[in-house]
Amino acid sequence: xxxxxxxxxxxxxxxxxxxxxxxxxxxxxxxxxxxxxxxxxxxxxxxxxxxxxxxxxxxxxxxxxxxxxxxxxxxxxxxxxxxxxxxxxxxxxxxxxxxxxxxxxxxxxxxxxxxxxxxxxxxxxxxxxxxxxxxxxxxxxxxxxxxxxxxxxxxxxxxxxxxxxxxxxxxxxxxxxxxxxxxxxxxxxxxxxxxxxxxxxxxxxxxxxxxxxxxxxxxxxxxxxxxxxxxxxxxxxxxxxxxxxxxxxx
Amino acid sequence: xxxxxxxxxxxxxxxxxxxxxxxxxxxxxxxxxxxxxxxxxxxxxxxxxxxxxxxxxxxxxxxxxxxxxxxxxxxxxxxxxxxxxxxxxxxxxxxxxxxxxxxxxxxxxxxxxxxxxxxxxxxxxxxxxxxxxxxxxxxxxxxxxxxxxxxxxxxxxxxxxxxxxxxxxxxxxxxxxxxxxxxxxxxxxxxxxxxxxxxxxxxxxxxxxxxxxxxxxxxxxxxxxxxxxxxxxxxxxxxxxxxxxxxxxx
DNA sequence: CAAAGTTGTCTATTTTTCTAGACAACTTGT
DNA sequence: ACAAGTTGTCTAGAAAAATAGACAACTTTG
Numbered sequence: 001x002x003x004x005x006x007x008x009x010x011x012x013x014x015x016x017x018x019x020x021x022x023x024x025x026x027x028x029x030x031x032x033x034x035x036x037x038x039x040x041x042x043x044x045x046x047x048x049x050x051x052x053x054x055x056x057x058x059x060x061x062x063x064x065x066x067x068x069x070x071x072x073x074x075x076x077x078x079x080x081x082x083x084x085x086x087x088x089x090x091x092x093x094x095x096x097x098x099x100x101x102x103x104x105x106x107x108x109x110x111x112x113x114x115x116x117x118x119x120x121x122x123x124x125x126x127x128x129x130x131x132x133x134x135x136x137x138x139x140x141x142x143x144x145x146x147x148x149x150x151x152x153x154x155x156x157x158x159x160x161x162x163x164x165x166x167x168x169x170x171x172x173x174x175x176x177x178x179x180x181x182x183x184x185x186x187x188x189x190x191x192x193x194x195x196x197x198x199x200x201x202x203x204x205x206x207x208x209x210x211x212x213x214x215x216x217x218x219x220x221x222x223x224x225x226x227x228x229x230x231x232x233x234x235x236x237x238x239x240x241x242x243x244x245x246x247x248x249x250x
Numbered sequence: 251x252x253x254x255x256x257x258x259x260x261x262x263x264x265x266x267x268x269x270x271x272x273x274x275x276x277x278x279x280x281x282x283x284x285x286x287x288x289x290x291x292x293x294x295x296x297x298x299x300x301x302x303x304x305x306x307x308x309x310x311x312x313x314x315x316x317x318x319x320x321x322x323x324x325x326x327x328x329x330x331x332x333x334x335x336x337x338x339x340x341x342x343x344x345x346x347x348x349x350x351x352x353x354x355x356x357x358x359x360x361x362x363x364x365x366x367x368x369x370x371x372x373x374x375x376x377x378x379x380x381x382x383x384x385x386x387x388x389x390x391x392x393x394x395x396x397x398x399x400x401x402x403x404x405x406x407x408x409x410x411x412x413x414x415x416x417x418x419x420x421x422x423x424x425x426x427x428x429x430x431x432x433x434x435x436x437x438x439x440x441x442x443x444x445x446x447x448x449x450x451x452x453x454x455x456x457x458x459x460x461x462x463x464x465x466x467x468x469x470x471x472x473x474x475x476x477x478x479x480x481x482x483x484x485x486x487x488x489x490x491x492x493x494x495x496x497x498x499x500x
Numbered sequence: 501c502a503a504a505g506t507t508g509t510c511t512a513t514t515t516t517t518c519t520a521g522a523c524a525a526c527t528t529g530t
Numbered sequence: 531a532c533a534a535g536t537t538g539t540c541t542a543g544a545a546a547a548a549t550a551g552a553c554a555a556c557t558t559t560g
Contacts (some may be wrong), residue, residue: 011265011546013312014460015517018263022446022460029445030482031372041536052519057537062263069560074526115441191336192496194444194464194487195279196272210264210272212462214444232280237444244440244494265547291506302549323507324556397521482522 020049020059026067026078038076039069066238087149087240109171112138112150112204114164116157123154126219127227133157135164139173140204147205148240154230173229185228190218194237205236212237254284260269266301269307272428273299278318278329288326289319316488336493337399342476359421361402362388362454364414373404376469377477383407385414390454398490399456404480435478440468444487455486462487 024045027033040048045056058189060077063069070115119127119134127134137153153173166176177185195211197205205213213234220229235242274295277283290298295306296374310327313319319326352360369377369384387403403423405413416426447455447463455463463484470479485492 012458012460013265013268013271015261015263015265017518019446019449019459021263023448026448031370043536054520055518057520060537071537072527074535075528078537088458116341122281145401192442192464192492192494193279193490194462195276196269196462198273198276199269208262209269210262212440212446216266242442244442267548293506304550305548308548310507321507322557323506325558326506 016049016051017055017058017062020045020051020056021062023049024059024063025068033079035079035081037079039079041076046150052236065107087235087242108140109141109173111164111168114138114168116164119154123230126230127154127156129156135160137164137167139167146238149233149235150201150204151231151233155228159228161228163187177228182222182228184214188219188221188225188227190216192216192242195248197234197236201234205234207236207238214240216242266299267308267312268303270295270299273311273353274309274313275318278313281331285329285331287329289329291326334439338491341451359389359391359423361414361418362390362423363416364388366414367447369404373480376480377404377406379406385410387414387417389417396489397486399483399485400451401481401483402455405478409476410476427478432472432478435472438469438471438475438477441453442466442492447486449483451484457486457488464490464492466492 024033024039027039033039039060042053042057042060045059046053049056051239060069060071064077069077070080084089091117098214114135114137116133116135119129119136123134124130127195135153135155135157137155139151139153140147141149142150153167160177160180160182163176163180170176170179192211193215195215197207197211199209201207201213202209202211205211214237216231216233216235218231218233219227220231222225274283274289277289283289289310291302292307292310295309295397296303299306310319310321311485314321314327315343317330319327320330364385365388366383369379371388373384374380385403385407387405389401389403390397391401403417410427410430410432413430415428416429417423420426420429443465444462445465447457447459447461449459451457451463452459452461455461466481466483466485466489468481469477470481470482471477
């Protein structure tokens with residue numbers, strides 16, 4: 001009965017409980033609700049968001065499933081923890097030595113796939129490849145069984161021929177580059193964006209569909225400026241923050 | 251009829267067309283689909299995502315509403331543009347001088363609200379406020395009529411007493427600090443995360459509910475290390491990427 | 501000009517989500 | 531012990547989303 005402009009959708013593609021759950025997640029994430037706090041009751045949330053109590057309860061159930069909150073019958077629903085890992089981005093960023101500030105944060109990596117192929121134009125330009133082939137390596141990284149990020153690495157195939165096999169063997173890009181005789185490299189540019197995870201990313205990072213990924217695009221170069229690796233990483237935004245390393249002032 | 255574990259929700263809170271739209275947005279964003287390209291037909295998308303053609307069409311309609319694609323009857327649906335702005339983060343990051351690489355990117359700011367209040371514990375600690383009050387200023391920034399970010403700024407009320415009025419008057423944090431006799435400051439730490447926009451943020455940034463924001467938390471300090479401003483900015487992820495400035499190697 | 505393929509629009513139906521109300525099970529404070 | 535407030539569970543119905551099919555309007559290709 002509600003007439004609307006043709007082509008105008010009536011909803012925004014998010015169910016009511018999902019929007020409520022995300023709103024609560026923000027309050028937990030930014031400290032308005034701290035671990036141990038009791039969150040508003042189902043009745044209160046229903047009034048606040050103008051939905052039925054059942055709908056509000058579904059939002060809570062979703063957060064409970066993520067172990068972000070815990071409901072106790074008769075007493076209320078309480079914030080558990082807010083475990084976000086921190087990934088440092090700086091001059092000598094390597095995936096292997098980041099993810100610190102964690103008790104036992106030993107990150108392990110896996111090569112999912114590697115391929116020799118013609119690089120897309122923008123990547124060829126960044127790596128200064130003129131007509132040659134590139135190696136694309138797909139990786140994923142874990143800490144404590146938990147998938148943290150997936151990465152797409154591009155290398156000039158002529159510059160580092162055996163890179164894919166070396167990464168596969170050593171489980172580390174840094175070690176693989178060392179095997180090719182490259183002992184030092186620095187990050188020359190990084191840019192950060194965010195978007196919804198694709199279905200593939202969601203499955204690799206064990207996220208629900210529609211979860212958010214932080215996307216970093218970075219270029220690593222030799223100290224002399226020769227581009228070495230172009231890297232696109234996707235982090236589960238629910239679980240990581242990126243910490244940017246600013247230079248010291250002396 | 252489908253029996254499921256108690257408490258297990260049947261859906262993920264995202265409608266089918268929303269997930270398809272986000273998947274297509276990624277393909278446009280990362281260059282698999284470039285401006286001018288024809289995207290897969292409604293029929294093809296329906297088959298690929300195993301939904302009805304009407305559902306696939308709704309995903310296209312959502313992207314068309316954002317002017318990301320344009321449908322032409324009889325011929326197909328085509329990618330228009332992919333206008334993302336770049337915000338630079340570095341040692342001397344200021345909102346006013348960022349958003350470059352744009353033809354005429356003159357950012358303008360507005361103070362939405364300011365308040366003298368007792369700061370939350372974590373913010374008091376970062377600003378090294380011991381029991382005193384803090385000034386919280388809420389701002390928003392525009393480029394070309396388009397809202398780009400909203401910010402929450404915290405200052406030590408004793409250190410910079412008239413800051414709120416100065417920001418309101420000058421429309422710029424840098425200018426307001428200069429009015430308080432502070433002529434130079436540097437960024438000492440920045441961290442980046444991403445999450446869904448709250449309803450308030452969505453309305454301020456003219457985003458649909460459930461859109462994604464890039465959240466940066468930053469601390470600005472005087473050259474001697476005295477903390478000056480704690481700043482939480484939220485950028486519309488659809489429209490901006492953050493570009494991290496790495497130090498030159500000399 | 502005709503055929504094939506595309507987007508746009510309409511009706512009808514099924515499936516899922518949200519609402520509504522009631523009450524049980526449990527906890528907390530008086 | 532009791533009252534008030536909370537979460538958990540059930541039934542039923544209304545509203546919205548997704549499916550299904552048909553066909554019109556239009557473009558492109560042969």
